[in-house]
Structures are given as C-alpha cells and as structure tokens.
Amino acid sequence: MSESSLHTYGAATASRVSPDFTAKVFAGFGLDRYVVATSALGEVYLAWNATGVSAIRRMDDDGAFEAWYRERFGRGCVPAIEDDPTSSAARAALRGQQVAAPIDLRECSPFEQRVLQKAAEIGRGNARPYGWVAREIGTPEATRAVGNALGRNPVPLLIPCHRVIRTDCTVGGYVFGGEAKRTLLEGEGIDFGAIEMLTRRGIRYIGCDDGTFCLPTCGDVVTRVGAPGYRALHSVDEAHAHGLVPCGLCRPIAA
DNA sequence: TGGGTGACGACGC
DNA sequence: AGCGTCGCCACCC
Numbered sequence: 001m002s003e004s005s006l007h008t009y010g011a012a013t014a015s016r017v018s019p020d021f022t023a024k025v026f027a028g029f030g031l032d033r034y035v036v037a038t039s040a041l042g043e044v045y046l047a048w049n050a051t052g053v054s055a056i057r058r059m060d061d062d063g064a065f066e067a068w069y070r071e072r073f074g075r076g077c078v079p080a081i082e083d084d085p086t087s088s089a090a091r092a093a094l095r096g097q098q099v100a101a102p103i104d105l106r107e108c109s110p111f112e113q114r115v116l117q118k119a120a121e122i123g124r125g126n127a128r129p130y131g132w133v134a135r136e137i138g139t140p141e142a143t144r145a146v147g148n149a150l151g152r153n154p155v156p157l158l159i160p161c162h163r164v165i166r167t168d169c170t171v172g173g174y175v176f177g178g179e180a181k182r183t184l185l186e187g188e189g190i191d192f193g194a195i196e197m198l199t200r201r202g203i204r205y206i207g208c209d210d211g212t213f214c215l216p217t218c219g220d221v222v223t224r225v226g227a228p229g230y231r232a233l234h235s236v237d238e239a240h241a242h243g244l245v246p247c248g249l250c251r252p253i254a255a
Numbered sequence: 256t257g258g259g260t261g262a263c264g265a266c267g268c
Numbered sequence: 269a270g271c272g273t274c275g276c277c278a279c280c281c
Contacts (some may be wrong), residue, residue, distance in 0.1 A: 111278060130263050134277090145278040147262040166263070173262025181262090200269090 032073070033080035034065070035087060039094040039157050040184055041176060046094070047077050048086045052102030056094075056155045058176055072154075073107060093158055096124075103155055111139075115149035122163040125189040127217035128250065129167040135254055147173065157184075169199045169216060194222045198232055205233040205252055213239040218250035 032054055034047035039056075045065045047055040054073070059065045069077040080087065089101035105113050114137045122128055130150075131143040139145075150161040151173065162181045166172045169192075174181035186192060195216050198206075205213045206221045209229025213236075216222045224230040233239050236253055246252050 109278080134263090139277075141275090142263095142277045144261065144263045144276060148260085148278065149262095151262045153262095161262085164262080168264090171262090175262080178262085 032069070032075060032077040034069075034077050035080045035083065037087075037091050037094050040096070040187055041157065041180055044094070044157070046087060046090055048084075048090065049104060051104040051106065052086060053090045053155055053158060054104040054107075056157055090158060101158065103158065105154070107154065108149075108152070111142075111145065112149040112152060115146050116153055116159050116161070119150060119153070119161050119164055120159045122160060124160075125219055126250070127163045127165045127169075127185060127190060128215065130164055130172065131167055132215075132251075133164055136251070140254070151175065163188075165217065169195050189220065190217065191220070191223050194225075198222065198225065201232070202234050203232040204235060205239055207231040207233050207239060207242055207244050208247070211244060212247040213242075213244040213252060214247040215250045215252045218247055218252075 032047055032049040034045050034055075036043050037046040038044075041058060043058075045055070045057045045059060046053065047057075047069060055069060055077075057065055057068065059068065066077055069075075083091070086102055089099050092099040093101050105116060108116065115133060118133050118136050129143075130146045131140070133150075134140050134143040134146045146164070150164055153159055153161040153175070156162065156175050162174055162184045164172070165181075165185075171178050171181045171185070182192065198216060203216065206216055206218070206225060207213045207230060208221060208224075209227075213233060214221045221230065225232050231242070233242075233244075246255075
C-alpha cells in the first residue's frame, strides 16, 4: 500500500465525517481494514475487523493483498484511516512486546483453532516439534495435519507458528519460507549451530541440573550442555537411567 | 463418497 | 547422511 492511497482515502473521508466516527461505523458493519506494520520480517500488511486481527501477510503491493484477502475470506479489505485498539495492540506485539491482541479465527476449523491456540502458547526463544503440538491437543497421530493447519495460519508472527519445527530440529516449512523461519528463531535466541552439532550426534534430549530432561529447543538449555549438571541424552531411557523426569515446560514425552 | 494432497515422522538402505 | 517409502490425519473437491 502506498502512502498516497492512505492519505487520499483519509482526506476524502475526513472532509465529511470524523475518523473516529468512520472507524466505529466500519467496525459496526464488520468491515475489514488494513495498515502496513513493522515486524521482525520488515513491513507486513496487518488486517483486522470488529472481532480481531484477521490476517498478516508479506506482499509486494496492496492490489495483490486485497485480491488475496478476498480470495481467502470471501470479503473485501480496505486501507484503514487510522489505528484502533486492536491494530495498536497488534503493532506492539509485532514489535516484540508482550501485548495481547484479539484475533479473528472464525474462518478456521475447530482443529485448526486448537493447533493455533497451542502454537500461541510457545514462548519466545522456544520451539516445539509438530508432533508435540499434535500430542498436546489430544490427536497424537495428526502431526501431518498439524503442519497443514499451521500452513493456513492467517496471522503468522502474531501467532508464532514459526516456533513449530521438525522433530529432528530442522525448521520445516513456513509461509514466508524456511530461511525466514530460521532467521526469526535465531533472532529470538535459538542457537541452531549448537542444536545441529548435538542432533548430528543423535542427541534428542538435554538433562538439566534441576533433575529434569528437556527438548533441545526448550529455552537455552542446549547452550549449557557440558556445564555442571547438564548432559546430552540420546533417548528417554537414558534420561530415566539418570533419574531425570520430564521438564514441565517443554513436556518432552507423553504424560 | 472417496480419493488426492501436504509446513510430518519413523524406518530402511 | 541423505533419500525413498509408507502410515497418519484433516481438508478439499
């Protein structure tokens, strides 16, 4: 979207009614609108409506975005005149702040919603396998379907689907490409160099000095291997042999 | 309705 | 170590 289209639209409207009134009318009719926002991946389109944030996309021009939006949701999306609490919260979240923005997942199936909700629980600096999400939401066999659901995440970055990776700690797919996914995760503090060094040796878990064992992508445990109390583990049996119990945060195995 | 598809995972070379 | 194969499940015609 260009600056001029935003201004032109705003000026034409402002001459008749106040932006605030217009925003309320738009929300009242459930009309969807969008702005350009700054994220860890640069500028993105941020779309929302009265329910919440409906879409985040990286695109080259607003014509493509609006066409994509109509194709995906079956309704239009117009440039916003100004921000409102929803878009402001989303902007803050995209900047990395711990701010909750309402999200519109009405177009998603119940299964997709459960997948996305679980992905939303994965904190910055952490990653979890696709199979972990499947197990956590009660359908342990549906790992492949989890990938499909994440691939349809309407609000990437806001719901951090980039934090779901393969069991072997390779990044797997991403709407914006695997390279972007890896960049994002490294920017959040995940040390893929250290992880790859261990997974190449067949390491699946990390034993910690608090008596628990973790996934290698549980916070920064991987960087502590070799420190007192931290050890590289090949299997759950090996963890048990050391008297370790599953970490309550990353929950490396089924309860 | 049923067969095709895919951001997975385990296994076998 | 990398690459097929095959099973899995939710979704889409």
